[in-house]
Amino acid sequence: LVVVAACGLLACGDDGTDAPEATPDAADDALPGDAVADTVAPPKEAEAHTLTLVDRLPVTLLNGRSQNVTFDVPHGIVSLTVTVDGEADGMYALDHWSGPGDSTLVTSGWLDGGGAGAGLCLDCPNRIVLAEGTFAALAPNNPVPTVVPGTHVLGAFGMRPKPVAGQTGGTCGDGVCTFIEQFTCPQDCAPEPISGEVLLSVHGKVSDEGDLPDRGVLDLNLFFTGARWTAATAAEDPEFQALLGAVDTIYGQVGVSLGELTYYDVDPRFQVIESVQGGDSDLMELFRSSEGAAEGAVNLFFVDELSAGAFGGFGVILGIAGGIPGPAIAHGSHRSGVAVAVREIPGAPAALDTTVAHEIGHFLGLFHTSEQNFGGFGPSIHDPLPDTPHNDETYLMYNTGSGTLLSPWQGIVMRSNPWVRHPVEAPAAAGPGEQTTEER
Numbered sequence: 555l556v557v558v559a560a561c562g563l564l565a566c567g568d569d570g571t572d573a574p575e576a577t578p579d580a581a582d583d584a585l586p587g588d589a590v591a592d593t594v595a596p597p598k599e600a601e602a603h604t605l606t607l608v609d610r611l612p613v614t615l616l617n618g619r620s621q622n623v624t625f626d627v628p629h630g631i632v633s634l635t636v637t638v639d640g641e642a643d644g645m646y647a648l649d650h651w652s653g654p655g656d657s658t659l660v661t662s663g664w665l666d667g668g669g670a671g672a673g674l675c676l677d678c679p680n681r682i683v684l685a686e687g688t689f690a691a692l693a694p695n696n697p698v699p700t701v702v703p704g705t706h707v708l709g710a711f712g713m714r715p716k717p718v719a720g721q722t723g724g725t726c727g728d729g730v731c732t733f734i735e736q737f738t739c740p741q742d743c744a745p746e747p748i749s750g751e752v753l754l755s756v757h758g759k760v761s762d763e764g765d766l767p768d769r770g771v772l773d774l775n776l777f778f779t780g781a782r783w784t785a786a787t788a789a790e791d792p793e794f795q796a797l798l799g800a801v802d803t804i805y806g807q808v809g810v811s812l813g814e815l816t817y818y819d820v821d822p823r824f825q826v827i828e829s830v831q832g833g834d835s836d837l838m839e840l841f842r843s844s845e846g847a848a849e850g851a852v853n854l855f856f857v858d859e860l861s862a863g864a865f866g867g868f869g870v871i872l873g874i875a876g877g878i879p880g881p882a883i884a885h886g887s888h889r890s891g892v893a894v895a896v897r898e899i900p901g902a903p904a905a906l907d908t909t910v911a912h913e914i915g916h917f918l919g920l921f922h923t924s925e926q927n928f929g930g931f932g933p934s935i936h937d938p939l940p941d942t943p944h945n946d947e948t949y950l951m952y953n954t955g956s957g958t959l960l961s962p963w964q965g966i967v968m969r970s971n972p973w974v975r976h977p978v979e980a981p982a983a984a985g986p987g988e989q990t991t992e993e994r
């Protein structure tokens with residue numbers, strides 16, 4: 555592991571714009587013309603790489619829906635990610651998505667008849683979930699859909715939950731949603747379709763033969779609020795390094811290893827995240843603070859406490875991912891990261907190491923293998939993968955997050971995500987545990 559200690563994003567001089575320089579990859583040490591070049595086989599081409607097919611294209615929603623957007627997918631395609639970046643207080647998804655022929659990924663009409671309320675398309679060949687602020691989809695995320703080269707067509711969807719007025723009571727039918735009317739008067743509290751602009755991005759992972767590599771590397775940007783660690787102490791702390799080692803071991807089951815790690819301090823006011831939902835939530839502000847961090851690395855924030863807020867929440871939140879999957883490639887969006895709480899909670903179902911691995915698993919596109927099914931009420935919801943056993947808490951992505959196992963198909967989903975890179979093979983110049991410290 556190459557370790558870089560960098561100054562915080564909010565503490566890097568007055569302009570705050572200078573992102574820390576990336577540490578050169580180990581591969582960069584094997585320069586052409588080096589003395590060793592004649593005796594070492596030339597580096598292979600990267601096994602797979604990510605192309606930007608659509609780059610933050612402005613798309614207009616009218617009454618909750620966009621017109622069709624088309625884009626061309628190249629040969630050798632391995633996987634596609636679609637990101638819809640909207641307003642912080644909106645809920646976004648794809649209304650439909652299909653490729654050439656019969657290759658439907660998201661079924662048109664899924665949002666009607668309660669689909670938008672459920673927020674999850676269980677019947678789509680490629681499962682997607684409605685997301686607040688910034689939506690993302692990764693395909694394929696199970697064996698059913700095929701991602702086919704050629705012209706793809708999709709439409710975006712957006713709705714805004716009705717703000718809940720503080721007063722009690724209320725008159726049903728006046729268009730104002732009060733707390734009690736959430737339960738007694740659905741018509742006053744129904745979400746409203748959004749008319750406005752979103753930014754649409756599509757990224758494609760491609761390889762020569764369209765094959766997904768068996769191995770991949772995940773880089774991380776590590777953000778510290780001062781809760782238990784700072785950027786400086788974490789880089790030196792055996793306990794923190796053991797945490798990363800545990801995550802590396804869990805992901806190693808499916809060929810994913812941790813790569814470059816960059817340490818940042820963020821404002822200590824983020825130690826307690828008071829709200830995790832809503833356009834003005836602390837959590838979204840925290841995720842947006844990732845703007846300017848090292849490119850190509852998933853943002854992982856260590857806070858003291860994640861609070862469910864005054865309304866609607868219950869229990870203790872150990873960690874939250876910015877989406878299933880999170881937004882691809884870009885930093886600074888409403889959902890650009892994963893947050894975990896470091897405060898020790900007696901009786902918590904999961905330890906910090908499996909919580910980190912579980913939440914990043916969501917961010918890379920993994921659903922819970924099985925959702926909690928309270929006393930048999932409601933449907934039993936399982937992930938769309940064929941090789942994850944139902945209701946098995948030894949699995950990392952079971953809803954308690956206390957297990958460690960990953961299945962081969964879960965590995966395929968993780969490595970399909972563009973956050974996992976597939977670098978040129980090269981002898982490691984920096985030995986394990988070697989640290990590079992960048993001073994300013």
Ligand SMILES: [Zn+2]
Pocket residue numbers: 912916922953955
């Ligand atoms: Zn989870």
